[in-house]
Amino acid sequence: MKYIKQLLCITMLLWVAAPAMAEEKGGLNISHVVLEHIKDSYEWHVTDIGSHSVVIHLPVIVHSSTGWHVFCSSGFSEEPNAEGYRMGPHNLAIATQGDNEGKIVELTGEGEKRPFDISITKTVASLMINAVVLLLCILIPARWYRRHKASDTPPGGFTGFIEMLVMYVVNEIIKPGVGKGYEKYCPYLLTCFFFIFTCNLMGLIPFPPGGGNVTGNIAVTFFLALCTFVIVQVSGNKHYWKDIFWPDVPKALKVFPLIPAIEFVGIFTKPFALMIRLFANIMAGHAIAISLVCIIFLVASKSAGVFFGMSTVSVIMSVFMSTLEVLVCFIQAMVFTMLSSIFIGLARVEPEHE
Numbered sequence: 001m002k003y004i005k006q007l008l009c010i011t012m013l014l015w016v017a018a019p020a021m022a023e024e025k026g027g028l029n030i031s032h033v034v035l036e037h038i039k040d041s042y043e044w045h046v047t048d049i050g051s052h053s054v055v056i057h058l059p060v061i062v063h064s065s066t067g068w069h070v071f072c073s074s075g076f077s078e079e080p081n082a083e084g085y086r087m088g089p090h091n092l093a094i095a096t097q098g099d100n101e102g103k104i105v106e107l108t109g110e111g112e113k114r115p116f117d118i119s120i121t122k123t124v125a126s127l128m129i130n131a132v133v134l135l136l137c138i139l140i141p142a143r144w145y146r147r148h149k150a151s152d153t154p155p156g157g158f159t160g161f162i163e164m165l166v167m168y169v170v171n172e173i174i175k176p177g178v179g180k181g182y183e184k185y186c187p188y189l190l191t192c193f194f195f196i197f198t199c200n201l202m203g204l205i206p207f208p209p210g211g212g213n214v215t216g217n218i219a220v221t222f223f224l225a226l227c228t229f230v231i232v233q234v235s236g237n238k239h240y241w242k243d244i245f246w247p248d249v250p251k252a253l254k255v256f257p258l259i260p261a262i263e264f265v266g267i268f269t270k271p272f273a274l275m276i277r278l279f280a281n282i283m284a285g286h287a288i289a290i291s292l293v294c295i296i297f298l299v300a301s302k303s304a305g306v307f308f309g310m311s312t313v314s315v316i317m318s319v320f321m322s323t324l325e326v327l328v329c330f331i332q333a334m335v336f337t338m339l340s341s342i343f344i345g346l347a348r349v350e351p352e353h354e
Helices: 002-025 030-038 122-146 157-178 182-204 218-235 238-245 251-255 258-298 304-348
Strands: 043-049 052-057 059-064 067-072 085-087 092-095 104-108 111-113
Touching (some): 043 122, 059 092, 059 104, 122 157, 122 182, 157 182, 182 218, 182 258, 182 304, 218 258, 218 304, 238 258, 238 304, 258 304
Antiparallel strands (some): 059 067, 092 104, 104 111
């Protein structure tokens, strides 16, 4: 009953606020709202209060033809000029259209070109915050274990929860997947699990320090998949490479290297699947959740009955999607760790007769 009352209160507040917001903004562009949340940017948009936007400006660090430049993203104009550039200092600007849309470019006599850009963007800032949160989640239990003996009473609360997760991942995912000698791969695989899980959970928080779309950024998932790819290839034994370049198939298939070619391509399709699976699932989850909230503002100009009914449905579906996203956060971290464990295990497998 308590949650139903809260749900109705939220709906009533949106019922009052949404018509004014929809009228003020002259309609809602859902694709723009969704993309604004998903894509990376040089500032962290928090919310809008009337016509004023609450924005956290982030450091810009670029190397252009005139050298290194470090300044705040507030140095760029809020509105683009007639040519579609948000002008900034040192002939730098943020393009709002074209191939470099949303990126910093240097304007020269020959047109625009991309400088060397290592700015602290929204995704990078979220990544740093998530790393600090992850370190705290690990160091707090580690401090407890340094102060207690193995014979002491098992920990409870947060430390006990982290211990449970660690034991579950090791015993149910890493050990069965990697097999014999799994211990030396535990640090990497546990780091993958807790990093992805933390980033996913922080992404569900709709305001800073959460709200960053870290694992929904393909650059992040690419790096994670690349790490797994390198470890798999380094861990591969002679039987792993033999099965790729000289598999146990009829000689005709070896002379005409169809099977070796397929096996060789498989080396790269496995990490590619890891990258796309995590990226697509997290990005799609964020897009669906935001789209459901946008329903409220789409019907803001309709009759009171339609608006109240659709707002109630939207809030219920948003609460359901948020709850489902918590489960998805765990599942995606578990799936990435499990597949990485299996790939490592397959690279180390020995023939049965040995």
